Amino acid sequence: MKRITILSIDEDSAQFYKEQVTSIFKENIIVDYRNLEMVPILPVVNTDLILYTDPEIINLLIDKIQCNVSQLMMKRTIPKAILREINKIEPDSRVLVVNINEFMANETMALIYQLGKTDIFMEPYFPGKNLAEKDFDYIIHVAPEKYDFLGDIKAKDIVTGHRILDVSNVLDIVYILNIDESIAREIILNMMSVVPTCWYGVNYSMERKMISEAQLDYILNDLDSGVLILDKDNDINTLNKTFSKFIGVSEKDIAYKNFFEVFKDEENLIKLFEKGEVKEELTTVNGIECFVTIGDIEYSDVSYGKMILIKEYFEVVEMFNKSNKIVKSGYFSKYTFDNIIGNSSSMRRIVNEAKKFSKTDHPVLILGETGTGKELFAGAIHNDSPRKKGPFIAINCSTLSKTLLESELFGYEEGAFTGAKKGGKIGLFERASGGTLFLDEIGDLPMELQPRLLRALEEQSIMRVGGDKVVNINTRIIAATNRNIMEMVERGEFRRDLLYRLNVFELDIAPLRERPEDITCILSNLMSEKGISRKFSRGFEIFTRNYNWLGNARELKNLVSYLEVMTEKEIYFYSIPAYLKKREYFNEDCLKYLVLNLIHCLNQLKLSSGRRTLERVFSEVYFKISEVEIRNMVNELESLNFIEVSTGRAGNNITEMGVEFLVNERYLLNEEESEVAIKIKEEMDEKL
Ligand SMILES: Nc1ncnc2c1ncn2[C@@H]1O[C@H](COP(=O)(O)OP(=O)(O)OP(=O)(O)O)[C@@H](O)[C@H]1O
Numbered sequence: 186m187k188r189i190t191i192l193s194i195d196e197d198s199a200q201f202y203k204e205q206v207t208s209i210f211k212e213n214i215i216v217d218y219r220n221l222e223m224v225p226i227l228p229v230v231n232t233d234l235i236l237y238t239d240p241e242i243i244n245l246l247i248d249k250i251q252c253n254v255s256q257l258m259m260k261r262t263i264p265k266a267i268l269r270e271i272n273k274i275e276p277d278s279r280v281l282v283v284n285i286n287e288f289m290a291n292e293t294m295a296l297i298y299q300l301g302k303t304d305i306f307m308e309p310y311f312p313g314k315n316l317a318e319k320d321f322d323y324i325i326h327v328a329p330e331k332y333d334f335l336g337d338i339k340a341k342d343i344v345t346g347h348r349i350l351d352v353s354n355v356l357d358i359v360y361i362l363n364i365d366e367s368i369a370r371e372i373i374l375n376m377m378s379v380v381p382t383c384w385y386g387v388n389y390s391m392e393r394k395m396i397s398e399a400q401l402d403y404i405l406n407d408l409d410s411g412v413l414i415l416d417k418d419n420d421i422n423t424l425n426k427t428f429s430k431f432i433g434v435s436e437k438d439i440a441y442k443n444f445f446e447v448f449k450d451e452e453n454l455i456k457l458f459e460k461g462e463v464k465e466e467l468t469t470v471n472g473i474e475c476f477v478t479i480g481d482i483e484y485s486d487v488s489y490g491k492m493i494l495i496k497e498y499f500e501v502v503e504m505f506n507k508s509n510k511i512v513k514s515g516y517f518s519k520y521t522f523d524n525i526i527g528n529s530s531s532m533r534r535i536v537n538e539a540k541k542f543s544k545t546d547h548p549v550l551i552l553g554e555t556g557t558g559k560e561l562f563a564g565a566i567h568n569d570s571p572r573k574k575g576p577f578i579a580i581n582c583s584t585l586s587k588t589l590l591e592s593e594l595f596g597y598e599e600g601a602f603t604g605a606k607k608g609g610k611i612g613l614f615e616r617a618s619g620g621t622l623f624l625d626e627i628g629d630l631p632m633e634l635q636p637r638l639l640r641a642l643e644e645q646s647i648m649r650v651g652g653d654k655v656v657n658i659n660t661r662i663i664a665a666t667n668r669n670i671m672e673m674v675e676r677g678e679f680r681r682d683l684l685y686r687l688n689v690f691e692l693d694i695a696p697l698r699e700r701p702e703d704i705t706c707i708l709s710n711l712m713s714e715k716g717i718s719r720k721f722s723r724g725f726e727i728f729t730r731n732y733n734w735l736g737n738a739r740e741l742k743n744l745v746s747y748l749e750v751m752t753e754k755e756i757y758f759y760s761i762p763a764y765l766k767k768r769e770y771f772n773e774d775c776l777k778y779l780v781l782n783l784i785h786c787l788n789q790l791k792l793s794s795g796r797r798t799l800e801r802v803f804s805e806v807y808f809k810i811s812e813v814e815i816r817n818m819v820n821e822l823e824s825l826n827f828i829e830v831s832t833g834r835a836g837n838n839i840t841e842m843g844v845e846f847l848v849n850e851r852y853l854l855n856e857e858e859s860e861v862a863i864k865i866k867e868e869m870d871e872k873l
Pocket residue numbers: 524525526527553554555556557558559560561562625667707738739
């Protein structure tokens with residue numbers, strides 16, 4: 186047990202502080218003391234911390250300290266009840282603060298000021314001091330009872346009793362003696378309710394700590410996962426209600442006990458714990474099937490303990506099912522080939538191929554960037570196939586952990602894990618029998634599951650997890666991925682034999698930027714589906730063909746929602762959202778005609794169209810461009826006879842040929858664009 190030795194001037198205060206420290210730390214610490222009144226004063230030899238009342242005493246007793254331990258001067262304060270009395274003293278009162286020596290009297294006075302009572306006049310007093318004036322309203326006796334050396338000084342008395350240890354001092358002791366966190370927490374909370382502290386930093390950090398703890402408690406207890414936090418000695422520091430419910434033990438019973446002692450009968454958990462870091466491993470704890478995650482709690486590369494998360498298997502499955510993450514509800518697809526829009530030769534070709542594939546039972550692998558319509562094709566193939574009356578089940582292989590995906594795909598037998606459902610669980614392979622199972626994001630299928638899928642494809646049968654019976658299935662597989670699966674095979678991340686099994690038929694859907702003629706076609710279709718009717722200007726078409734459409738049709742859908750609100754009859758280049766107007770999306774030809782367009786507009790408005798004006802207006806209407814680029818384009822337009830360049834302020838003038846070109850190509854600016862041009866021109870003229 187840890188030991189504290191108190192050094193004090195007299196027996197009375199030594200006794201008092203011994204009692205106080207003992208009452209704070211209770212049976213966790215042994216306290217003894219030395220004071221000048223003791224005969225003989227025994228040496229201090231066996232202690233862990235020396236606590237002294239004032240600087241003088243340490244000088245007087247230095248030769249008695251015969252051990253090398255930390256020394257701490259007491260920071261003392263007055264109880265909240267006494268502070269309330271002092272606070273009641275009327276402003277401008279004259280107060281005598283009395284203590285046994287000058288240092289202590291001054292110290293108490295400073296303390297009263299620090300605690301916030303600053304509207305009174307205080308004078309320190311101690312034996313031997315001469316007072317010029319003896320007229321006081323109050324006397325504060327810093328002692329257990331009134332001092333008797335005050336002679337004829339009379340006023341209202343306030344007796345503070347011995348001053349008590351400040352919270353900041355107790356925190357120091359907790360830290361130096363390495364007192365158990367649980368005990369320390371209780372001690373400090375108790376103290377804070379009775380002891381005022383003028384150590385603002387301590388107050389602030391304690392308050393922040395308490396608030397953070399309350400917030401953490403709230404979050405922990407709101408979680409569906411069980412959480413257990415251990416310190417670096419593997420003692421249980423915190424656990425939430427879900428965890429204590431899960432293991433069937435109340436928080437009180439196991440808090441601050443050692444993990445290995447509490448869980449000595451939970452072999453599975455101990456084994457996982459000994460592995461170090463674990464991510465969502467399926468196991469059984471307290472007879473319940475669950476996923477366990479174990480991780481280090483680190484700060485500045487130092488480990489401060491571990492966190493164990495437990496999620497009940499069935500709750501996870503239910504949650505995924507609710508959010509349609511495992512299987513989109515309904516077990517059918519609404520898509521048919523009629524929903525696939527596109528006039529490009531590549532689209533027509535793959536639709537024809539897909540129609541042929543749909544007549545067979547072979548697996549199909551659909552490749553394509555995100556949003557190219559892979560799921561659309563999968564559904565259309567199913568609905569055009571002899572299996573169309575059977576289920577169509579789509580599962581995303583990237584959202585589930587390996588273990589969950591395995592049991593969802595293949596099902597499991599009763600007793601595969603303790604706590605598994607009675608009668609086991611049918612997997613999606615079986616459920617989709619007679620229909621189609623669409624394995625989306627197949628490139629994310631964990632390596633460990635690939636042999637199992639390969640066997641299912643080769644043998645048209647599966648074995649449930651934990652079972653030994655072979656179940657025949659009649660399920661067609663359509664898989665899809667947006668990853669470069671050939672490269673994954675080369676890198677050893679996807680099995681070559683599985684790829685060959687999956688891509689008996691392969692559909693490679695080209696991204697939209699490689700089939701630009703489909704863009705306006707899909708756009709018009711999306712608009713008419715929403716009942717929107719708009720004409721596309723040439724400028725807008727140019728944009729759609731130049732932009733890279735990384736999100737493919739999904740991005741088109743977003744643009745339609747924007748245009749529905751932002752446009753009326755016709756969609757111009759100017760109408761597209763600003764973030765889409767970027768220099769890199771446009772080729773030189775396109776830029777040239779946009780410049781020609783501007784010259785025409787400025788000519789019609791009878792505004793000059795010199796290079797500087799062109800550069801400013803272009804940058805505002807379209808996107809940032811340099812004067813040099815403008816000059817190059819102007820030169821080219823001149824060589825095409827689309828403009829005549831005259832020197833001086835008149836600038837450039839469009840020719841009849843140029844106008845004809847623009848009209849034929851429907852390249853003309855809209856009203857808004859003209860307005861911007863006028864505004865900029867006016868601003869420029871003002872500056873001249
Ligand atoms: N050719 C097309 N014709 C009509 N709509 C299409 C076409 N291509 C895609 N879409 C539409 O775009 C959206 C995205 O399609 P889908 O979900 O099939 O893409 P995906 O390739 O499976 O995407 P991801 O890889 O992100 O899952 C859907 O609303 C779909 O109807």
